[in-house]
Amino acid sequence: MKETNKNKIQQFSPIRLQIYKEFWHALSSFKLNTQRLDDAPIPVHAGFNAGRAIIDNNTGDVIDTPASLLLDGLGGVDGVPLSYAAHGHVHNMNTIEDFKRCDKTALFNSTLDSIKLAKSVDDLIRFLLISFSDMKKFTFHYLAATPAVIDGGAPWLGSMAGCDAALAREIQSVQPAGQWCWIVRRADDGVLSGASVDEWEVFHRDTHSQSHTHNHTPTIAFIDPSSGHAPGWPLRNLLYYICTRFGARKVDVFASRNTHSLYGTLTTDARAYEQVSGVGWEKNSSTHKISPQTIDLSASLDPTKLADQAV
């Protein structure tokens, strides 16, 4: 752990589940018409995009926007352009008592386990939504989590800073179509190439035979939904994946965003991921504690209110 003196613990920006009205509408009609009393988990997909900071046209300030997984229906993501998929399950409880008493830690851990056992990078971003739909009041109570695998004993160290625009464009140009993360290497002739992270071994074997540099630091890039100074949440599980699966202890990381991409070198201890645990419960936006959030859609679902609004 001598490196802690030189390097700071790398921080990561959490991601929130942004649940659109359409999702709750779809969930309540699915519950009423199809699922009824069955409370089996429902598989759903959310999407995320590269983060972008926006510029306030009046003051010229750069404003970071929060990173989110967009969930707009049961059938997948409609109308979210250029988005990458995250998989999750909705546990929609029948009663408020079930909602309160269900074993949330167990549900979280089973989601975390599916990340730990991921066979491909597509399984690394997962979320969990535990909900209770109060159909009489048109309100929804929910708890959401986007688990990340952490090792409290051996965190990732390093620092990431703004990336040169030309390099950012170059790395972005070799992104394999549809992949949210990819590995990058520069051949001896200076040409950059990219490949899916799951091709790690083949890709790096080629590199070694070409350049004879066995201590070469691999470079990974990922679509970062955050826009602040810290890289986004999906990187945590990606780092876990390449560390446990391919033995990477030191990587160059490129966080690809629409604006203000980051680049830096991250390292971890050789004993990485011996004390594995998970974090990622979404905090209540008003209390900042891990507690259920409530959303009231009576304005768009309650027939009596709808009748009042109708012109």
Next chain:
Amino acid sequence: AVRDYLAPVLRESKFKEHGRITPDEFVAAGEFLTYKFPTWTWCSGDESKHRDYLPADKQYLITRNVPSLRRARDMAFTDSLGDPDNEAFLKFVNDELTVGGEEGEDDWVQTHAGNQSKGDVPDIMPSISPTNSPTIQPSSPQKSKDSQDIENIQDIPDMEDDDDFGVIDEPDDPAVVDTGSSGVLKVRTYDCIITYDKYYQTPRLWLQGYDEHQKPLSYNQILEDVPSDHANKTVTSEPFPHSASNTPMLSVHPCKHASVMKKMIERLDTKAKADSPNTSTATSKKKGWLSSVVGGSKKQPQSQQLQQQPETDSEDGLRVDQYLVMFLKFMAGILTVEIDATTSF
């Protein structure tokens, strides 16, 4: 909806003459928009609500998470008052106000039945005197409605107080950024949707807002992003035509779109023709005109798009596939949602 059902589909291009477009032209303009600004994307919507005059996968356009940094009441809308190019837009407001309480066939007339006059403000900026129009007075009545909304929310038992909820423990994580201190400013965001209105034969803008915590905004909260000149009049709540549940959504009523678009197109054409001997000046004039139309307060990436267009058609001014870009310029003048921010891609 019956009227919409019975109205014939516009087949013949009326884009130059009336500012109206056909469904095919809507699709062409949408293609241009999604190509130039990839934050916009086509949606198919609910299958039971498909309009057969539009391609199944191109029923409407949507852009998600458009930030809205400040509320309408905080914005100074006075910067463009002296600008003669703004006349067309203001006149449109004027026309509408002079109709007054008269009950016409159009929906929007009813929604502003409460106001009678332009008030005593000079004619260039019609405004409603608070005494005449309690329903659209921006500050105090709206606030009281908002507080009612909040009270309703508080009716819901706060589950945090329940002991039987159980405690979720999470290990300490030194690597998580504290969102409270990370400088991520919480902003309202909007989903903007453009549909094709068959009756008015124009595009129509719909808005769905989310607050700083990404929860849906109430109707009254969204109206804070609409200048009081338009709240409840040009901007009304109606069932969204492509949702199975007929979810109400705020929409800019399209009854005057065609006439305003026609004026915008005419101005552009006039400029283009006047400057046609020298195409390069024509484009720069176009740019200046576009900037002024929306009050010049916003960035103008779209106008650069116009500039990049081949100049073969400068005699004709605006091409029909640029219609939606113009339309968004027009909408940006009505709302404080930064539609232009979608172009920062």
